[in-house]
Amino acid sequence: QIYFSAQDQGYINMWSVSFTGKLQPEFVSNFITDFKVLRRGHMVILDQTIAKPQELYFHNGKKVPRGKLGRVRAGKAVPLSAKNTLLLSDIAMGETRSLWVKGDKGDKVHSLILTPPNFDKTKKYPVVFLIHGGPQGAFGYDFHPRWNSQLFAAPGYVVVMPNFHGSTGYGQKFQDAIRGNWGGSPYIDVMNVFDAVEKLPYVDKTRIGAAGASYGGYLVDWIGTKNNRFKCLISHSGVYNIVSMYGSTEELWFPEWENLGTPWENPEMYKKHSPHYYVKNWKTPTLIVHGALDFRVTIDQSMQLFTSLQRLGVPSQFLYFPDEDHFVFKPKNRIKWWATVHTWLKSYLK
Numbered sequence: 001q002i003y004f005s006a007q008d009q010g011y012i013n014m015w016s017v018s019f020t021g022k023l024q025p026e027f028v029s030n031f032i033t034d035f036k037v038l039r040r041g042h043m044v045i046l047d048q049t050i051a052k053p054q055e056l057y058f059h060n061g062k063k064v065p066r067g068k069l070g071r072v073r074a075g076k077a078v079p080l081s082a083k084n085t086l087l088l089s090d091i092a093m094g095e096t097r098s099l100w101v102k103g104d105k106g107d108k109v110h111s112l113i114l115t116p117p118n119f120d121k122t123k124k125y126p127v128v129f130l131i132h133g134g135p136q137g138a139f140g141y142d143f144h145p146r147w148n149s150q151l152f153a154a155p156g157y158v159v160v161m162p163n164f165h166g167s168t169g170y171g172q173k174f175q176d177a178i179r180g181n182w183g184g185s186p187y188i189d190v191m192n193v194f195d196a197v198e199k200l201p202y203v204d205k206t207r208i209g210a211a212g213a214s215y216g217g218y219l220v221d222w223i224g225t226k227n228n229r230f231k232c233l234i235s236h237s238g239v240y241n242i243v244s245m246y247g248s249t250e251e252l253w254f255p256e257w258e259n260l261g262t263p264w265e266n267p268e269m270y271k272k273h274s275p276h277y278y279v280k281n282w283k284t285p286t287l288i289v290h291g292a293l294d295f296r297v298t299i300d301q302s303m304q305l306f307t308s309l310q311r312l313g314v315p316s317q318f319l320y321f322p323d324e325d326h327f328v329f330k331p332k333n334r335i336k337w338w339a340t341v342h343t344w345l346k347s348y349l350k
Contacts, residue, residue: 005032007169010098010112010140014045027077031142045077050114051093051150053084053143092117094153096141101196104165104185107174111193112139114149114159115202126207126349127197128157129230131190133214135178135258138167146327146334147213155342157349160197164189166215180260182215182242183222183273190219194229206231207349211341213237214297214326218275221305224286225278232348234341236289237297237326240305242274248298279308285315287344289337291324317344 001016003026012033014026027045033054034046041061048054057077079085094114103109116125130147132139139161143150153159163170165185166178177185198205209232212220217238224233239245243263246255256262259269271277286309290302302318309316319340321333328337 003035003037005035007138007140009110009169010138010163011169012140012142029141031140033142044080047077048143050096050112050141050143052088055082055084056080093150094119094159099160099193099196101189101192103189103192105177107165107177109162109164109189109193110170111160111162111197112141112149113197114153114161116153116156116158119202121202123202124204125156125158125202126204127209128152128159128345128349129190129194129197129208129210130159130161131210131212131216131219132161132163132167133212133216134168135166135182135186135215135218136168136175137215138163138169140169151338152211155346155350157345158197158200158203160193162190162193164193179258180269182218182258183275186219187222187226190223191227191229209233209345209349211236215239217297220286221275222273224282224284225275226281228283230284232344233284233286234289234344235286235302235305237291237294238288238301238305239297240274240301241276242270243276244304245297245301246270248300250295276304276308279305280312282309282312282314285348287317287319287340289319289321289328289340291321291326291328293323293325296326 001018003016005012005014011029012031013028014032014035015023016026017023031048032045036044043059045057046054047057058080059077094116097113099111099113100108130139149159165174168175197203208230210220210230211234213236217235220233220235221238221240246263249255260266263270288302288306290299292299306316306318321328324333328334
């Protein structure tokens with residue numbers, strides 16, 4: 001048997017295939033980021049959930065039939081570690097549910113919805129959309145080390161994580177649909193999810209914000225130029241000027257692939273999807289975050305956006321980290337990041 005893990009609609013499941021080509025699932029509805037196959041089918045896996053960080057588990061290899069998928073491993077794996085479980089034992093976590101809507105081109109688009117701790121379905125809650133980066137990436141049922149959905153939900157927000165066109169785990173065609181289409185299908189998908197979310201009985205449709213990083217920051221920037229439906233926005237290391245980013249990023253293959261060529265080979269593509277051409281339409285209050293050591297999406301992107309919003313009179317704030325790159329890693333900086341983000345959200349959504 002050849003064992004491998006693969007993304008599947010928010011999960012990272014584990015599969016095996018024989019040399020005859022027969023494919024069968026080993027673990028489903030999991031988020032397995034590493035594993036070790038032992039003798040006689042025994043296995044050690046590194047698994048997590050959206051409410052529980054990674055722990056090690058042992059499985060003895062026994063399987064039972066499971067519908068059309070064939071045979072999957074029976075019962076629960078036995079915990080081998082409990083460090084994170086003990087650390088978080090007295091902390092209340094929110095619960096997840098799925099939302100499917102019709103996106104661009106009639107394709108189904110999946111979103112994860114996380115409700116806050118002690119959720120009461122009879123009450124109305126403010127909402128925070130989280131928009132993933134990549135753009136070939138996805139939000140899943142994992143305990144994210146930086147953009148942790150539980151920490152976004154903790155103050156009393158419903159968190160919505162749409163996996164729009166370009167997201168991984170929904171097939172190659174769906175993933176590839178974002179190429180040359182940055183401001184097209186993903187934007188339509190997110191706004192279709194917005195339409196569905198504001199109709200949920202526990203959602204206060206007057207208090208909905210959005211936050212995103214990297215490509216997610218780009219899509220936040222794009223939303224800012226397209227509509228005023230969100231109460232506030234947060235753009236972290238976002239692409240604002242696709243043309244100037246081409247001349248400063250350390251990964252030249254990326255913009256050429258995504259935009260179907262260089263700026264001089266395909267100038268209309270760059271103009272069509274670059275938020276800086278349309279910033280005059282922006283009215284939504286926006287928090288901007290960037291690190292000086294970011295060489296993927298260089299800091300001038302956020303400087304250009306901040307300058308534009310200040311000149312336009314749009315309420316805006318710039319959180320600058322001189323010692324961080326595309327991500328925020330240092331513990332004190334993370335505390336500052338979360339404090340600033342929650343203060344910004346509270347100002348407009350509470």
